[in-house]
Amino acid sequence: MRILFAGDEQPYSAYALKEVTRLAMNTWAEVTIMGVITGPVSHGQETPWPLEHPLHQVLHGYREDFLKGWQGEDSPYAFKNWRYEWLPVKSGLWEETLVCRSAMKDLKVRLRFGNAAQEILGESKEEEADLIVLGCTKGGQCQWLGGQAVPQTVVNEADCSVLLVKEDQPITGILACLDQSYISQDSLEMINQMATIHGVSLELIGLSQEGAMKKDVYRRLIEIGDYYEDRDIKVTTRLTEISEFEAVVAQELRQQLLALWLGKKSLLDRFFPRDWVGRFVSNYQASVLVMR
Template sequence: MRILFAGDEHPYSAFALKELTRLAMNTWADVTLLGVQAAGASPGPVAPALNLALNRYRETFLNSWEGEDSPYAMSNWQYEWSPVKENLWEERLVCKSGKKCFQVRLRTGNPAAAILNEAREDGSDLIILGCTRGTECLWAGASGVPQKVAADADCSVLLVKEDQPISRILACLDQTYISQESLEILNQMVTMHQAELEVIGVNPEGGLKKEVYTRLIEIGDYYQDRGIKINTRIIEIADLESLIAAEGQQDLLALWMGKKSILSRFFPRDWVGRLVARGQTSVLVMR
């Protein structure tokens, strides 16, 4: 598993970092910490406030493990060629993490595009980022960044709005295809939070759709085979927004928004952002 953490210097990024750390502790995923700044924002490579934040996130993350338990312990020394200026390279001795990859990167330009490009080029399976509470969803002082990332990413996205323990995951599905990857991300989240899982079938047109019911049974069987108890229920698609707005403080809202999802077919693209914004706490968009 490869996780991309996009962090800025605001407090919600520290909350998101906690989620990243917990997930990495379980999964030993390859991890990239990404900072984004406007082109020309600083005469040096990184603006001081962002540099400080990235240093803090790196140290917090790496110090979360005790001694030799860390798969990210810096133990792998090797020589690498680094660019000094145009047409000049220098061989430098660098130290890299041992068992699993850990790297800190900086991109410049439009924040949402930078995050999406990094995830695409790095082959990320999950993007984690924080944002402000409420419907505005600010990231690095700009509105709409988390919504755009959630709407346009090829992989799953976890948006962390505040530091809350998660005791229940509300996973909303429709009758269409559920990718193996989305189930796997959901399973890792259930395992990490030791959370109760409730799968909500979203009925697109009123009345009981046979396909929604069939999907719920399949999901129920999948988890029964793995000894995991889940609750299921069906709601109308018109009620989805009010359900999201009414979720509890310790709920993680998980939305299947894959390419073949009826949720993304029925709702225009910005609806993903709207649902994400309506979420009270953390939101997982699954692909």
């Protein structure tokens, strides 16, 4: 698994990093920690190193906090692998430098410049991330530093799954909403990992419209319930009218992770106006996993 953690200097990013550390300790994922210094980028020119910017210190702190998670245990990210590598010094000049790499799994820390949401999406594509993790303010705002709609843009446009962490709360259950028959294997596996790591049960909600549910979606709901039962994950299933879905979700306990499957045939996509995902993500009180 490849995890991309995008963080800024705010407390919610530190909470999200804790979740990344927990995930990584169990999955031994390849992890990239990234930050974005926002502002216009002049292409074709060297970007000066932002010595005075607080973000590079914050990212260094995130690396240290991430590595502390192992507390003396054998870490797959421990730096044991010394070797010489050719690294660019400036345009047209390379230097053979002694570097130390992780022995088993990569932990990269990266700083990018430009539009925060677009840089996060760009990094996730280049690194072929399976999961993007980022924090945001809790409550109905769900924002990043400076009031930008970074989380909403990332969940709306990412190619991979996105975990949005709202606060430092234990996850006590997973609430997964199914409104279409196409479910990717990757998304099933992502739920497996979340349920295993947090040791929680799964509640599957099938969405119906005017009391009816499409046959193939209903069949898929049963199949998914069986899939998780076969894998010893406690699962319950219920049906909810799509028009009531938003209200149902709003009533759920704040420690339940809301998992939404997104796809081209999503009923929610047709029922709610454009960018409904961003709105749902904003309105839900706890963390949200958007799966693709």
